[in-house]
Amino acid sequence: MTSDMVITLLSESLKMAILIASPMLLSGLAIGLIVSIFQSVTQIQEMTLTFIPKILSVVGAVIIFSPWMLQKLVAFTVNLFSNLHAYIGR
Known part of the structure; x- marks a missing residue:
């Protein structure tokens, strides 16, 4: 496993975490702004x-967003496990 693969995997993982957390964060932000006003x-x-x-x-x-979040997480995990042989490489 090369350093480029590690950086790519870490980058994709962080993007997925931000994508999954964004609906909750944005709804909390919007409601907080409305209540503050x-x-x-x-x-x-x-x-x-x-x-x-x-x-x-x-x-x-x-x-509301749990089916979408679950679909994204399952697709990411399936992609991770299907490419596991490339990550383990000798």
């Missing part, structure tokens, strides 16, 4: 007000 407009400065909507949005994103 609501708090600044109404001048309600309750710290716990931001947590429940963010948690619900992240759980909703997991429920």
Whole structure:
């Protein structure tokens, strides 16, 4: 296994991790922004007000996007195992 293969494999793994995490992160970011704007407009400065909507949005994103995330992870794993002989090379 050459250093180029290791770098490529690491790069693809990191891209996959970012791709899988992005729906949850983006939904939490969007809801956090909306709640923050609501708090600044109404001048309600309750710290716990931001947590429940963010948690619900992240759980909703997991429920909605879990088939897509699972499909991506399975495809990546199948590709990894099917090319295992190239990684082990002598």
